Amino acid sequence: MGAPLPPIWTTGSTEVFHTGTWRAALPRHIQAPSPCHQACPVGGDIAEWIGLARARDVRGAWQVLTRHNPFPAVAGRICHHPCETACNRARHDEALSICKLERFVGDQAIEQAWTYPAPDVERDGHVAVIGAGPAGLSAAFQLRRRGWRITVYEAAAEPGGLMRYGIPSYRLARAVLDAEIARIAALGVDIRCNAALADGAQFERIRAAHDAVFVATGAARVKRLPALDYALPGVMDGAAFLAACNAGTPPALGRDVVVIGGGSAAIDAARSARRAGHAVTLLALEPRAQMPAQPDEVEEALEEGIVLVDGAMLQSLQAEAQGLALRCLRVNFSAGATRGEFRVEPIDGSAFALQADAVLSCIGQDPELAPFGEALPRRGALLAADAATQATGTHGVWAGGDVSSLARFVTEAIGMGERAALAIHRHLLGQSLGETDAPAAEGPAVPLSAIATWYHEPARRAQSPRMPPDERLKGGAEVQLGLEIEQALAEGARCFSCGTCITCDNCVAVCPDLAVRRVGDGYQVLGEYCKGCGLCVRECPTGSMTMVEERR
Numbered sequence: 001m002g003a004p005l006p007p008i009w010t011t012g013s014t015e016v017f018h019t020g021t022w023r024a025a026l027p028r029h030i031q032a033p034s035p036c037h038q039a040c041p042v043g044g045d046i047a048e049w050i051g052l053a054r055a056r057d058v059r060g061a062w063q064v065l066t067r068h069n070p071f072p073a074v075a076g077r078i079c080h081h082p083c084e085t086a087c088n089r090a091r092h093d094e095a096l097s098i099c100k101l102e103r104f105v106g107d108q109a110i111e112q113a114w115t116y117p118a119p120d121v122e123r124d125g126h127v128a129v130i131g132a133g134p135a136g137l138s139a140a141f142q143l144r145r146r147g148w149r150i151t152v153y154e155a156a157a158e159p160g161g162l163m164r165y166g167i168p169s170y171r172l173a174r175a176v177l178d179a180e181i182a183r184i185a186a187l188g189v190d191i192r193c194n195a196a197l198a199d200g201a202q203f204e205r206i207r208a209a210h211d212a213v214f215v216a217t218g219a220a221r222v223k224r225l226p227a228l229d230y231a232l233p234g235v236m237d238g239a240a241f242l243a244a245c246n247a248g249t250p251p252a253l254g255r256d257v258v259v260i261g262g263g264s265a266a267i268d269a270a271r272s273a274r275r276a277g278h279a280v281t282l283l284a285l286e287p288r289a290q291m292p293a294q295p296d297e298v299e300e301a302l303e304e305g306i307v308l309v310d311g312a313m314l315q316s317l318q319a320e321a322q323g324l325a326l327r328c329l330r331v332n333f334s335a336g337a338t339r340g341e342f343r344v345e346p347i348d349g350s351a352f353a354l355q356a357d358a359v360l361s362c363i364g365q366d367p368e369l370a371p372f373g374e375a376l377p378r379r380g381a382l383l384a385a386d387a388a389t390q391a392t393g394t395h396g397v398w399a400g401g402d403v404s405s406l407a408r409f410v411t412e413a414i415g416m417g418e419r420a421a422l423a424i425h426r427h428l429l430g431q432s433l434g435e436t437d438a439p440a441a442e443g444p445a446v447p448l449s450a451i452a453t454w455y456h457e458p459a460r461r462a463q464s465p466r467m468p469p470d471e472r473l474k475g476g477a478e479v480q481l482g483l484e485i486e487q488a489l490a491e492g493a494r495c496f497s498c499g500t501c502i503t504c505d506n507c508v509a510v511c512p513d514l515a516v517r518r519v520g521d522g523y524q525v526l527g528e529y530c531k532g533c534g535l536c537v538r539e540c541p542t543g544s545m546t547m548v549e550e551r552r
Contacts, residue, residue: 031544033444042069051500069414070180071180072103125148127143131217134163214399223365229317238361273360274306287310312328315351367404455506499542506539506540507536510535534547
């Protein structure tokens with residue numbers, strides 16, 4: 001201190017040294033899409049809501065979550081979570097438990113009885129939604145919050161569609177589903193149950209009485225195996241069995257039950273049969289690693305005593321004095337390029353037999369299109385709908401969910417409902433695509449290489465507990481249990497916040513030229529001093545900075 005300045009130091013300040021003339025590229029702060037956002041079926045702003053939850057603003061996190069998805073507590077239980085497969089953290093240590101965090105936020109909203117604000121404006125247009133499943137209710141929610149009048153027509157006695165009649169309570173508690181549907185209804189959505197669509201004439205009357213129609217009737221017509229005689233006693237559609245179990249009236253099937261199928265519905269039927277007291281064998285065409293069901297579901301089924309026979313197919317079934325005899329073959333299974341396409345090659349000399357009192361077939365379902373007559377275009381067994389807007393090509397009609405797509409996941413249907421709602425909103429306002437409700441700017445997802453991972457200590461992924469297997473079979477209580485608050489906070493802290501600035505001031509601290517300064521909740525790069533060394537970009541812990549080439 002107090003030492004004289006060297007003779008070449010004339011001002012006592014580095015401000016005179018405009019090192020910005022040295023650079024070829026300038027660092028820039030960006031808001032870039034995270035891999036989880038791009039993989040999310042509902043386009044959720046995942047880094048944003050996790051950041052709010054991490055800061056203990058759980059209500060703020062819920063408000064961000066429900067921009068796109070009115071079912072966070074439901075999705076947090078049953079989503080196939082492709083976001084976690086895409087998570088950058090998966091290539092650092094373990095993927096973030098995004099689904100469990102979503103459940104935590106959704107459950108807090110139910111516990112605290114949070115509600116949606118009334119629409120800012122009441123509009124004159126009236127929209128019909130046919131089907132109160134995840135796609136229909138998602139569209140109704142998005143349209144109602146924008147002020148449109150909504151009437152939902154539902155064939156069943158209660159709303160929820162697949163969420164109520166296809167997913168057992170041990171995976172999705174009915175109180176959770178009821179609470180999230182009630183919040184949508186409380187916005188002013190008119191849900192009319194026991195209102196099945198009878199025929200094309202009724203569909204035309206609905207079209208004439210409304211300004212727009214969204215068709216979301218799901219897929220309820222079961223596919224049947226040629227090798228099964230469904231007239232035989234003990235042979236039953238798995239969907240009908242699940243609906244009966246979910247209604248609390250499981251049919252008597254005898255001691256031994258074989259369930260045919262490898263998807264979530266087959267697993268649900270098998271586990272429901274176990275809870276009804278049966279010994280269950282699951283016969284799956286795919287090998288275990290390729291089964292469409294989620295790995296957790298398969299693992300839990302095995303824990304509950306279900307016997308898995310994978311990589312095998314039914315060849316024939318015969319009724320015998322002691323029950324049903326299934327003749328089966330081992331196969332080599334090859335998945336096709338398109339969902340639902342596959343090839344199987346029987347393995348010579350691999351025949352084997354199974355004995356059962358009942359057989360449940362769970363090999364998928366198709367939509368029932370007859371009630372629409374010739375009014376809507378079709379694509380094979382589905383209604384044809386544009387992937388970006390869900391428009392059918394018939395004026396004033398959109399379609400989404402299982403009736404128009406083979407992406408048979410609840411969150412995929414929720415996303416389709418939102419896309420349709422935004423398109424209907426623009427249509428009713430007389431606006432073209434992009435004039436309102438435009439999606440956020442997209443681009444390449446932030447790669448792991450853009451994250452300064454040395455600022456993120458390795459940490460194990462949060463594991464939520466499960467009910468012990470022997471306890472599960474005693475009733476319909478949920479098997480997977482939620483995170484405690486400290487677990488949720490610790491898991492939120494693991495998030496890289498890919499592409500989202502967290503105002504950590506790293507860029508300010510590491511700049512050798514003092515060329516970055518904090519301005520409110522953001523930053524300014526001082527071009528006259530930045531020499532483009534890129535150190536701030538390299539040291540950004542969220543990948544929310546990039547170098548932009550300059551041409552002079």
